[in-house]
Amino acid sequence: MVATHVLDERGPDGGLTFGQWLAGGRASALFAVLAGVTLALTTGGRTPVAGAERRARSAAVVVRALLVAVLGLLLARADSGLAVILTYYGVLFGLGLLVVGLRTRALLVAAGLVVVAMPVLSRLVRPHLPERGYASPGFEQLADPGQLLSELLLTGYYPVLPWLAYLLVGMALGRADLRSARVAAWACGAGLVLAVVATRVSHALTDRWPAARGLPDQVATGMYGNVPADGPWSWLLVVAPHSSTPFDLAATVGSSLAVIGAALLLVGRLPALPHETVRVLFGAGTMTLTLYSLHVLMRTEQVWPAEEPSAYVWHVLALLAIGSAFAALRRPGPLERVVSLASAAAATRSRGRCP
Secondary structure (H helix, E strand, C coil): CHHHCCCCCCCCCEEEEEEEECCCCCCHHHHHHHHHHHHHHCCCCCCCCHHHHHHHHHHHHHHHHHHHHHHHHCCCCCCCCCCCHHHHHHHHHHHHHHHHHHHHHHHHHHHHHHHHHHHHHHHHHHHCCCCCCCCCCCHHHHHHHHHHHHHHHHCCCCCCHHHHHHHHHHHHHCCCCCCCHHHHEEEEEEHHHHCCCCCCCHHHHHHHHHCCCCCCHHCEEEEECCCCCCCCCHHHHHHCCCCCCCCHHHHHHCCCCHHHHHHHHHHHHCCCHHHHHHHCCCHHHHCCHHHHHHHHHHHHCCCCCCCCCCHHHEEEEEHHHHHHHHHHHCCHHHHHHHHHHHHHHHHHHHHHCCC
């Protein structure tokens, strides 16, 4: 994520830099797939909760989603030059509650349908919707809820309806046995195959379709959430970052599964390390909401470091060091603590109302 925000997209020769080639479009997709894993784990893991407990945990998720969305609206006020994902992320979490009762197979089928059908539906509907107003949804858009809703769902930088594919795949993985090496191997292998096949097929089709020739190179550094609504249908063949085409969704779903599967396999093979050491080394992973928000502020002119590619190392070191420090002190991130307390209170209140 930091690489895509800070490093140059193209090198002196005009080609993609390694950071853009590796992480462009994939970092944000992984963020959304992990949201699905989180939602599955917080609503029962392998066995979805039901009845009163489902209502209680759903109340907690709703509060979490609202707080994250509001934080996104606040961060949009910072002049960071970034498209802040958090408001979209909150809406995505809220919609995920509609499918928390589904298990792995049903979730994967639903994700496949979204990958194939939602980009086509988006291409048909977007010409009739208001144009996107801002890179990041802000409080001023609350005065026009219709425009804000269309931006969050379809026309924005991280359109929630196509991005449901990421959430559904993450939930499917979260409903599986994440302690199983077989599950991890399947996620890694199948994800890698899906990413490669989707990319190769996309390139083959764009090479053969006259109207699409040259498109992959033009948009290799990414788009703005969608392909043009008034452009030719051949745009749906590209696999560019943030294009929300079937091939882009499939390729980034695959890369996300590959990364998560590889991480699970790696953890299973690491030598036994003291719990304290592991917790401190990977402390940044326990407070990503706080650190993401800090990173957005660090991308403004008012906050160190300077906005130039050489600042990449400082961003990474600062985020990792802060995460390790909080872990060593056994403290949650400040934003994580606020969200956790509020969502836990909502769940407790819901349980108190249920017989």
